[in-house]
Amino acid sequence: MSVTPPSVVSARKLGLTFQTGDGPVHALSNVDLEVRKGDFVSFIGPSGCGKTTFLRVIADLEKNTDGEITVNGMTPEEARKSRSYGYVFQAPALYPWRTIEKNVALPLEIMGHSAAERAKRIERTLDLVNLSGFGKKYPWQLSGGMQQRASIARALAFDADLLLMDEPFGALDEIVRDHLNAQLLKLWARTEKTICFVTHSIPEAVYLSTRIVVMSPRPGRVTDVIESTLPKERPLEIRETPEFLEIAHRVREGLRAGHSYEE
């Protein structure tokens, strides 16, 4: 118990200011955060508070202008070059000229896996997201939810230890969402990946996370970090327990406090 797992993402006084036509936008300021191996961290907060921006800084798709950040002990750029994370975007971003299995194969092709290895991983990851049998379809022949699952399969295919997910289930209906949440938890428990997960839904955040990071806008910053006391084993029914509702309540309070800042 006393051994703390190694740090995966470590941000110190992180800040990012976009220079735009009408003045600077402080997307992130003074963010201190420590994500450890095996954590499931959710980011929640009103629109425009910098959740996507923070994920993009971790992924080296955006450069911080202040402070420091390390990913797996490296700079984000080095981490990206050593392919240490899989990123699930807000939209599926599948390539329409590739079938589902070819889309999943894309990172594997780029990273130089053999054809046999690719076939094996495609089968495994499509199975993981319940899409076996749809590999030969084109993305536009699938529903939005199936496309999003395919994009998750693509991020899982190359077995990075860190998963960055930006509102992956934002566009799905409640039932599908519940199902995918449960599956994601199982996957996380089985693979011991570290997951950074952006969401707008309080129940989703509480259900999934070991830690919930509450953010607020203008400038985007972290206002509260809530440690979950829920056990690792979480059936869907756990969402009706008093313990769950108590955590949800604290998240809601945290969000309210952030909002009142605007007035």
Added chain:
Amino acid sequence: MRRLKRNWQPLLASTLTAISAAWLPLTLPGAPVPIQGMTIALLLLAAALNVILTLEDRGHAVRAGVLFIGAHISAGMLLSGLDGNEGQMSASFFLMIAASWLLAWGTVSELAQIEPRSSAARSFLRLLIPAIFGVWILIIWEAITRGAGIPFILLPPPSAIGARIAGSVATLWADVQQTIFKAVLFGYVVGCASGFAVAILADRFAFLRRGLIPIGNMVSALPIIGVAPIMVMWFGFDWQSKAAVVIIMTFFPMLVNTVAGLATAGSMERDLMRSYASDYWQTLIKLRLPAAMPFIFNALKINSTLALIGAIVAEFFGTPIVGMGFRISTEIGRMNVDMVWAEIAVAALIGSVFYGVVALVERATTFWHPSNRGG
């Protein structure tokens, strides 16, 4: 009312036939070969039969068949009556042509309502309807040029052009080989390929892009065909100078389109590649080129037309004694307009086939694009 609406073409056709029957004969007074009463009677009969049959509530296919036969038998008889009577036909004749044409119109509108089950029948219909259209353009062209005696120099009838094509297959073939198989194909392939290659270079090196693209846009808007005489001076009279014109004409559209196409991949799709630490060439081949395909095919289609125009017109400025452009410019000087039209017909045919092949390859390659899905 519904009946009238459904049958207005045959009804109007029979009215026109009746008027022209009252206005007989079909020829002007003094025509060398007056048409016998027999022909007219048959025509009347055909039109009348059509009306009777089509008034009945039969299926579209039956009605279309009856109208088709009526239209084309009467048109055939009318056209055969033209022999020896060039320029001697009366208003009555043209009314009859109009009546037959109305029956053909009726045929097409019936055909358009057929909903075939098998896909073979569907593609047959898709070909049949434009074919009837095309044939009627030729029939009316023939009837007017010969019936009204339009001077041969102004517009020869299609039958004369057809006869000319049949009689000069060897010459036409030699011209096609010279112009199409040498100048057009060589120029098209080299022009498109080099435009594409330079586009990739311009994409890689920003200074090239900044310098070349504005020039490319400007040159695309110029009538480049003007350089043809210069190319003849540089590369001689043979096909090489025409190929050079084609290369210049096709190069810039390909360059400009490819560069535009390479910019179309979305930012999220690019970020995805970046997150895989994909290098420039991997991103190019796996993302940006596939995304650019609709643009590239657009250039290939534009260029298929430009190449043909370029090669033919460039031959006006000096060639050896063979080639489609050469033939057009010399035969028009000798007043052999039928040969000019024969070359135009061949060029139109080759141009359509060329364009059609590129369009087919495009459909197979960019099947994923929203404009092609489901088709």
